[in-house]
Amino acid sequence: MSMRAGRLTRRAFLVTGAAVTGGLVVGAGYLSSIDMTGLDGFANADGTVGLNAWIRIAEDGTITFAVPHIEMGQGIFTALPMLIAEELEIRLDGGNIRVEHPVDELPVYANYTLALDMRPEEATGPLYWAAKKVFGIFPLIVTGGSTSVVGSWWPLRVAGASARLMLAEAAADVWQVPAGECFGEDGHIVHRPTGRRLAYGELARAASAKAPTPNPPLKPASAFRLIGKPTPRLDVPAKVTGEAIFGIDVALPDMVHAAIRQSPVFGGTVRSMDAGAVRSMPGVIEVVDLGDAVGVVADSYWQASRAVAALPVEFDDNGNAGGDSARFLADMHRALDATEAHAFRDDGDVDEILAASDRVVEATYETPLLAHACMEPMNCTALFRDGEAELWMGSQSPLIARWGAQSGAKLAGTEAESVTTHVPLTGGGFGRRADGDLARQAAALAASVPGRPVKLIWSREEDIRHDTYRPHAVSRFRAALGLDGLPLAWDNRVVSQSLDRSYGDRNLPVGGGNPAKDHFSVEGAVDPAYAIPRARVELVDHATPVPIGFWRSVGHSNSAFFVESFVDECAHAAGIDPLLYRRGLLAGRPRHRKVLDMLAERSQWGRPLAPGRGRGVALHTAFRTIVGEVAEVTVGVDGALSVDRVVCVVDCGTVINPDTVEAQMEGAILFGLTAALHGEITIEEGRVAQSNFYDYRMLGLADAPAIETHIVPSGEPPGGIGEPGLPPALPALANAIFAATGQRLRALPISKSALRVA
Amino acid sequence: MITLTVNGDDRRIDADPDMPLLWALRENLGLPGTKFSCGVGMCGACMVLVDGIAMPSCVVQLGSVDGAVVTTIEGVAADGVLSPVQQAWIDEQVPQCGYCQSGMIVAATALLAENPRPSDRDIDAAITNICRCGTYPRVRRAIHRAAEAATGSGGDGR
Numbered sequence: 001m002s003m004r005a006g007r008l009t010r011r012a013f014l015v016t017g018a019a020v021t022g023g024l025v026v027g028a029g030y031l032s033s034i035d036m037t038g039l040d041g042f043a044n045a046d047g048t049v050g051l052n053a054w055i056r057i058a059e060d061g062t063i064t065f066a067v068p069h070i071e072m073g074q075g076i077f078t079a080l081p082m083l084i085a086e087e088l089e090i091r092l093d094g095g096n097i098r099v100e101h102p103v104d105e106l107p108v109y110a111n112y113t114l115a116l117d118m119r120p121e122e123a124t125g126p127l128y129w130a131a132k133k134v135f136g137i138f139p140l141i142v143t144g145g146s147t148s149v150v151g152s153w154w155p156l157r158v159a160g161a162s163a164r165l166m167l168a169e170a171a172a173d174v175w176q177v178p179a180g181e182c183f184g185e186d187g188h189i190v191h192r193p194t195g196r197r198l199a200y201g202e203l204a205r206a207a208s209a210k211a212p213t214p215n216p217p218l219k220p221a222s223a224f225r226l227i228g229k230p231t232p233r234l235d236v237p238a239k240v241t242g243e244a245i246f247g248i249d250v251a252l253p254d255m256v257h258a259a260i261r262q263s264p265v266f267g268g269t270v271r272s273m274d275a276g277a278v279r280s281m282p283g284v285i286e287v288v289d290l291g292d293a294v295g296v297v298a299d300s301y302w303q304a305s306r307a308v309a310a311l312p313v314e315f316d317d318n319g320n321a322g323g324d325s326a327r328f329l330a331d332m333h334r335a336l337d338a339t340e341a342h343a344f345r346d347d348g349d350v351d352e353i354l355a356a357s358d359r360v361v362e363a364t365y366e367t368p369l370l371a372h373a374c375m376e377p378m379n380c381t382a383l384f385r386d387g388e389a390e391l392w393m394g395s396q397s398p399l400i401a402r403w404g405a406q407s408g409a410k411l412a413g414t415e416a417e418s419v420t421t422h423v424p425l426t427g428g429g430f431g432r433r434a435d436g437d438l439a440r441q442a443a444a445l446a447a448s449v450p451g452r453p454v455k456l457i458w459s460r461e462e463d464i465r466h467d468t469y470r471p472h473a474v475s476r477f478r479a480a481l482g483l484d485g486l487p488l489a490w491d492n493r494v495v496s497q498s499l500d501r502s503y504g505d506r507n508l509p510v511g512g513g514n515p516a517k518d519h520f521s522v523e524g525a526v527d528p529a530y531a532i533p534r535a536r537v538e539l540v541d542h543a544t545p546v547p548i549g550f551w552r553s554v555g556h557s558n559s560a561f562f563v564e565s566f567v568d569e570c571a572h573a574a575g576i577d578p579l580l581y582r583r584g585l586l587a588g589r590p591r592h593r594k595v596l597d598m599l600a601e602r603s604q605w606g607r608p609l610a611p612g613r614g615r616g617v618a619l620h621t622a623f624r625t626i627v628g629e630v631a632e633v634t635v636g637v638d639g640a641l642s643v644d645r646v647v648c649v650v651d652c653g654t655v656i657n658p659d660t661v662e663a664q665m666e667g668a669i670l671f672g673l674t675a676a677l678h679g680e681i682t683i684e685e686g687r688v689a690q691s692n693f694y695d696y697r698m699l700g701l702a703d704a705p706a707i708e709t710h711i712v713p714s715g716e717p718p719g720g721i722g723e724p725g726l727p728p729a730l731p732a733l734a735n736a737i738f739a740a741t742g743q744r745l746r747a748l749p750i751s752k753s754a755l756r757v758a
Numbered sequence: 759m760i761t762l763t764v765n766g767d768d769r770r771i772d773a774d775p776d777m778p779l780l781w782a783l784r785e786n787l788g789l790p791g792t793k794f795s796c797g798v799g800m801c802g803a804c805m806v807l808v809d810g811i812a813m814p815s816c817v818v819q820l821g822s823v824d825g826a827v828v829t830t831i832e833g834v835a836a837d838g839v840l841s842p843v844q845q846a847w848i849d850e851q852v853p854q855c856g857y858c859q860s861g862m863i864v865a866a867t868a869l870l871a872e873n874p875r876p877s878d879r880d881i882d883a884a885i886t887n888i889c890r891c892g893t894y895p896r897v898r899r900a901i902h903r904a905a906e907a908a909t910g911s912g913g914d915g916r
Contacts, residue, residue, distance in 0.1 A: 073855030073891045232851060239856030240840070240847040242791020242831030246857060249790035257785075282774065300785050302777045375795050375803060375857040375890045427793070427857025428890050460796045659851055663896070667854055670892030693800045693888060702882035704894035 034133040038108030038155075039162045041208030049208040051163035053108050054084060054156060061187065061201035063090060066102035068109035069143040069152075070396055071235055072429035073667070074722040075660035076148045078233045080156055082656055083149075086226045087160030087218065089184030090200070092234065096187075099234055101423035105398055107136025113151030115140055119717060121154040142397040144434055144550060146623035146720020149656055153718050161216035163207070170206035171198045221654065221715055230659040235425065247394035247424045248379045252453040255381070256285055258445045259305040259457065261313065262293035262466050265686035266545040267320040270294060274312040281307045286448045291411060295445050297454055305459065320545045321686040325472075328683065329366065332474040332542050335495040336364070341538035342516050344526045350536040353489035357480030361573045364477075365562045365746045369681040370470035371696055372551060376427025377463045381455040382442035384409065389416040389443050392453075394426025396434040400507050404436025408443030416443060430671075431550025435468050436507050464696050465688040468506075468549020469681055471497045471521065475562035485574025486584055490535040492566075495542050496521040496558065502548035515541040524559030524727065529592045529621055530567065530585035546683060552671055553723040556622040560727030561676075561734070561748065564618040568735045569744065578735065579605055579617045592619065594712055595628040595649045602710050603630035603647040609740075612636065612757045613644075616735025618728035623720030625652040629669065631705075631732040635740045639755040643673060643705040643733060648725060650709065653716035665709040665725040672729025674699040680749050697751075760824045764789070765833025775821025780804045782820050783830055791831035791860045795888075802887030805861035806830045812868035814861075831860035834867060843867050846904035854891035862887050866901050874909050876901065 038053030048058045056064040065084060071077040077099040078092075085092050102109065112135040116123055123132060164184040171189035172179035175196060182189050188197040221227075238244040263269060273294050275287035283303030288295045294313050298304035354360060380393040382405065389409060395401040398421040409416035426433060442456040458466070473496035479487040499520040504512030518541065526537045551557065571581035579600055586592045596619060599605070609615065612635050619628040632645040648665045655661055678697035682689045690696040734745045737755065745753050760771045764787060771786050783789045783806065792815055795803035799817035806815045807829040834841050840848070843866050853859045862885070869876055869884040876884065881901055889897070 071855075073853075075854070232848070233853075235856065236848055236851060236853050239853040239859050240844045240863060241835060242789075242860050244856055245790070246793075248794065249784075251788065251790070300773075300777075300781065302774065302781045302785075373890060375801070375855065375888070376793070377795060426855065427795075428855045430890075457794070460798070663851065663854060663893075666895055667892035670894065671890070692798055693796050694798070698801075698888045698890065699894075700888065701885045701894040701897060704892070707895055 031130055031133045034107045034136045036108050036132050036136050037214060038106060039159065039212035039214060041166060041210065041212070043205065043208055049204045051166055051204065051208055052159050052212065053106050054159045055088065055163050057200055057204035059201050059204070061199055062096050062098060063200070064098040064100060067099055068102055068141050069148040070101060070394060070423050070426055070429060070433070072143070072394065072396070072426045072433070074664060075233055075657060076143070077235045078231060079149055079656045079660060080152050081234065082226045082231055083152055083156040084160040086224060087157045088164050090187045092226070092231065094187070097234060103420060103422055105139055105141055107133070107139045109141050110135040110139035111142045111147060111151055112140065114142060114145045114147045119154070120151055138399050141399055142434065143429070144396055144431065146722045146724065149718050150624060150720055157218050158216060161218055162212045165213050165216055166207040166210040167200055167203045169210045170203040173206065174198060228655050228658065231657045233660070245424050246376055246427050247381070247392060248376055248427070248457060250381045250392040250424060250455065252381065252383070255453040255455055256297050256299060256449060257301040257304045257457070258295050258297045258454050259301065259308045259459065260290065260293045260295040260441060260462065261308050261311070262462060263315040264465065265315065265317040265320050266323065266547060268292065268315045268317045271314040271316045278307040278311045281310065287311065288445055288448050290441055290444055293441065295441065295456070297445055297449055301455070301457055317686055323545055323683045323686040325682040325684070328472065328542070328544055329474070332472070332495040335540045335542055336474060336476050336493055338540045341493060341540045343536060343538045344522050345535055345537045347534045347536065350489045350491050350534050353534055354478055354480045354491060357488065359481040360478055361481060361570050362478045363566055363569050363746060364474065365565055366474045367472060367558050367561060367748045368679065369472045369546060370551060370675055370679045371464050371467040371681050371690070372428070372430045372432035373464065373696060373698065374428035374430060374432055377460055378432070378438050378458040379456060380438035380442035381453055382439070382446035383453040384416070384443060384446035385451050387415055387417045389419045389446070391419065391439055391442065392422045392424060393438060394429065394433050395421060395423055395439070396429050396431070398423060400434060400436045401439040403507065403509065404439030405443035407436070408440035409447055411440065412444045412447035414447050430552040431554065432468060434550050435503070460693070461691040464691050468503070468547045470551035470554065470557060471499055471548050473521070473558045475525070475558070477562070477566040479566070479570055481570060481574055485576050485581070487532050487570060488534065490532045492525060492536070493538045493540065494522050494525060495540045497544055497546070497548050498541050499548045499550065499554060503550065506547065515543065520555040522559065523555035524620060524622055525563055528563050529589050529619070530582070531587055532585070545686065552668065553622060553726045556620065556723070556727040557672070557675065557730065560618065560620040561730040564620060564728065564731030565734055565746065568616070568731070568738065582617070582619055591651050592621070592626055595619065595626050595651050598710060598712060599628040599630055599647065599649040602649065602708065605630065612740060614736045614738070614740025616732045616737070616739055618732040618735060620724070620727040622724040622727055625650060625719030625721060625724040627665070627724050627728050629728040629732040631729070631736040633733065633736040633740055635737065635755050635757050637757055641737070641750070641755055643703070645706045645708070646729065646732070648707065648709045649712060650725065651712035651714055652719040652721050652724070653714050654718045655711055656718060658711055661711055661721050662709040664721045666707045668723065668725030669707055669729045670699055670704055672726040673733060676730040676733045676748055677750050760820050762823065762825070763827045765829060771820065773820060775819060777820050778816050779806070779818040779820050779823055779828070780815040783815060789830050789832050793857055793860055795858070800888070801858070802861040802865055803858045805864040805887065807864060807868060810871065812865050831864060834863060841867065842904040842907045843870065843900070846900040846907060850896045850900040850903060852893050852896040852900050854893055858887055858889045862889065862897055866897070866904065869901065870905060870908065875905050
C-alpha cells in the first residue's frame with residue numbers, strides 16, 4: 001500500500017466527502033468564501049497592521065509573527081519566523097521580533113498537511129482545493145505528526161514574499177517610482193536607482209491595503225541568508241531568566257485553583273462523594289462531580305489539592321477492574337494466531353516461499369504501554385461566562401480543546417456557544433496535549449464558578465495514571481532467506497491496540513476509526529525502505545480499556561524496534577555484517593544508502609571494540625525524514641549497561657535551522673533510550689501501577705550518552721524533525737547489546753532483562 | 759506570618775506553614791519561574807537556593823524556612839545582567855521546551871558556587887534534574903562553558 005494514503009486519510013475523506021456534499025447544498029460560493037491563502041492585509045484596533053495572517057508590524061518597526069503551532073520545545077517559534085524572514089528580508093536578531101500563537105482561529109491556519117498527508121505545494125487541483133477549505137472551516141489547527149515545517153515551507157515563504165512586495169508597492173507610491181525598482185533589505189524598502197530607504201514600520205499601514213501577490217517568485221536555495229544557517233532560538237532568552245510563561249504560569253484577575261482525583265480504574269465513575277466533609281477546609285470554594293473524577297476549586301492550588309485528597313469518594317469500576325498487563329500480553333501473543341487479520345500489504349506467495357525454504361528466521365517482539373511524562377503537568381485554565389468559554393492551555397489543537405470545553409460545559413449542564421483558546425508555551429507535549437480531557441474538566445469546573453478563571457493542575461500522579469498511552473504491541477516475523485542471505489519473503493503480523501479508535505472515541509464528533517485497519521498500529525512496518533520481494537504485513541487489533549494516545553512518533557516507535565531488530569537478526573543468521581546487510585537491501589534508495597554510508601564512516605563502524613562492548617545500527621524513515629543511528633554500549637562483567645555514544649545521521653531534506661535539527665535528534669534519541677531502557681506502564685486491577693518518576697523512570701544526565709549528529713546536505717523539500725530521531729534509537733540500542741553480549745532482547749524495556757557478557 | 763528574603767527583597771507571606779515553598783513563590787509572591795513537576799522532590803524543576811543551598815522547593819515546607827534567604831531563577835541575574843550560567847545556557851542553546859531549565863540553572867549555579875571547575879563526574883553527581891526534552895548533553899557543555907567564563911582560563915577542567 002502507499003504510505004502516502006496515510007495518517008488521517010480515512011477521516012479526511014469522510015470529512016471532505018461530507019463537506020463537499022454540504023458545499024454543494026449550500027452552494028459552491030460558501031467554500032469559495034473561505035480564505036485559504038491568508039495573504040490579505042488588515043488594520044488592527046491597536047494601531048498595528050497585519051500584512052497577512054502571519055505578519056503584524058507596528059509603526060515602531062516591531063514585527064509580530066503569528067505562529068499557529070504550539071512551541072513545545074521543537075523550535076517552531078524560530079523555524080517558522082525564519083521562513084517568513086527569509087523572504088520578507090528582515091533580521092531576526094534585531095530585538096524587534098515577537099512570536100505568538102494567534103488567538104484568532106483563521107481557516108488558513110488549518111493543518112491540512114497532516115490531515116491530507118500531503119505537502120501544500122502538492123495538494124493542488126479541484127479536489128484538494130475543496131479539501132483544504134473544508135479543513136479551514138473547523139479550522140483544524142493542530143501541531144503534530146512533525147508537519148509544522150513541512151506544511152509551512154511553501155505558504156510562509158509566500159507570505160514573506162507577498163508582504164515584501166506589498167511594502168515595495170507602498171514605498172513606490174511614496175517615491176512615485178515603479179515598484180519594480182524597489183527591493184527589500186534588512187527591514188527597509190530600498191529604491192535601487194537612488195538608494196532611498198523607508199523602514200517597514202513606516203510603510204506597513206499603506207502596504208496593508210495593497211493587493212497581495214498570490215504566487216510571488218521565491219528565492220533559490222543559493223540565495224538563502226537564514227535558511228540553513230544555525231540561528232539562535234527566539235524563545236531561549238526568556239527560558240533562562242524564568243520569564244517565559246507556560247500554561248501553568250498563567251495568572252488572571254480573580255483566578256482560583258483546582259485539583260482533581262480521577263477514577264483509578266479506567267472506565268470507572270463516581271458512585272458517591274461526601275462534599276460536606278471538605279467544604280469547611282481552608283480556601284475551599286466548590287466541590288464538583290465530574291462523572292469520572294472529582295474536583296475541588298479553592299483559593300490556592302495547595303488548598304485544592306489538600307481538599308481533593310481528603311474528599312471521601314467511592315468509585316464504581318464498571319466491570320473494568322480485571323484489566324491486567326500480564327493478561328493483555330498473553331492475549332496479544334494468542335492473537336498472533338488469530339484467523340482474522342487485516343493485511344496492509346500482501347505481495348503474494350509469502351506462505352509458499354516460507355514453506356519451501358530451509359533458511360527461515362523467526363522472532364517475536366513485544367513493547368509495553370508508555371506514558372508521556374511531560375515535565376509540565378497537565379493543566380488548563382478556563383473562564384466560563386454567559387455561554388462563552390475562554391481557555392488558556394498548552395494545547396496541540398485548539399479545535400480539540402474547543403470540543404473538549406464544549407463537552408465540559410454540557411457535563412456541567414450548560415452550553416459553551418463560543419470557545420476562545422489562548423495557547424502559551426508548554427513544557428513538552430509529545431502528543432499528550434492533543435487530547436481534550438483537560439479542556440473538558442477545566443470548563444466543567446469553571447462553570448461551577450461563573451466569571452472566575454479556574455486553573456486546573458493535575459498532580460504528577462494523576463498525570464502518570466491518566467495519560468493517553470503509547471500503544472503496547474506484539475510483532476512476529478518469519479523470513480525466508482535466499483542464497484545471498486537477503487529475505488525472499490517476509491511475513492509480519494502485528495497485534496496492537498488502536499490509537500485511531502481510542503483517540504477518536506475520546507475526542508472526535510465522528511468517533512474513532514475502525515481499529516482493525518488502524519494505520520497507526522503498523523506505520524513504519526508496512527513499507528520499510530528495504531527491497532523485500534514478497535512481504536505480507538497484517539494487523540490484529542487488541543482492545544483494552546486503557547486510553548491510547550499520540551506519542552512522539554507513535555506507531556513508528558514500535559515498528560522500528562520490531563523491523564530493525566528483525567533485520568539485524570536476519571543479518572546475523574546470514575552471517576553478514578548488519579550495516580552491509582541493510583545496504584544490500586537498499587538498491588535504488590540513494591538517500592538511504594547515503595545515510596548508511598555516512599553513518600558507517602562517522603561511527604567508525606568497522607573499528608574493533610574491546611570485549612563487553614558493542615555497536616548496533618538502525619535505520620528508519622518517518623515523517624518524510626531518514627535517520628540512521630549507531631549506538632555503542634559497554635556491558636560490564638556485572639551486567640551493568642552503559643550507553644556510551646550514539647552517532648546519528650539525518651537526511652531531512654532542506655534544513656531550516658541546523659542547530660534545532662541537532663537538538664531534536666539529541667532529544668528524540670534520549671526520549672527513545674529512556675523508553676528502551678526504563679519505559680513501562682503496567683496495568684494491575686484495571687489501574688496503572690506507576691505514579692511518579694520513582695517508578696516511571698527517566699534517563700538522567702549521568703546516564704546520557706555522548707551524541708553526535710551529522711546532517712546530510714540536501715536540496716529536497718524539508719521533512720519533519722521532531723519525531724523521526726526517536727524510532728531508530730530503540731533497535732540501535734538492542735542491536736548494540738546483542739553485539740556486546742550475544743543476547744537478543746526482544747521485549748522492552750531492557751531493564752527487565754538481566755544482561756551478561758558471553 | 760512567614761518572613762523570607764527572596765531575590766534580595768524582604769517578603770511576608772500569610773499562608774499555611776505546611777504549604778510547600780514552591781506554591782508560596784508561585785502563587786503568593788508571583789514568581790512563576792520556579793516550576794511544579796513531580797511534587798516529591800525528585801525532578802528538580804522547582805529548585806531554588808535556600809541560604810545558598812539548592813533545594814527542591816516542592817518538598818520544603820514554608821514554615822521550615824522562616825527567615826531564610828531564597829534565590830529563585832528570577833534572582834539569578836544580577837541587575838539585569840545574565841549570570842555566567844545563564845549566558846552559557848544561551849550560548850549553547852540549551853533549552854527546548856524550557857520547563858525544567860529554571861531548576862537546571864539553579865542547580866548548576868549551586869554546583870559552580872561550590873566547585874568552580876567541575877569535572878564530568880562532578881556534573882554527573884550534582885545534576886540530577888530530569889529533562890524530558892533531552893538537553894543533557896548541552897547542559898553538560900554549558901556548565902563547562904560557564905566554569906571557563908567565570909574562572910577565566912582556557913582549560914576544559916574535565
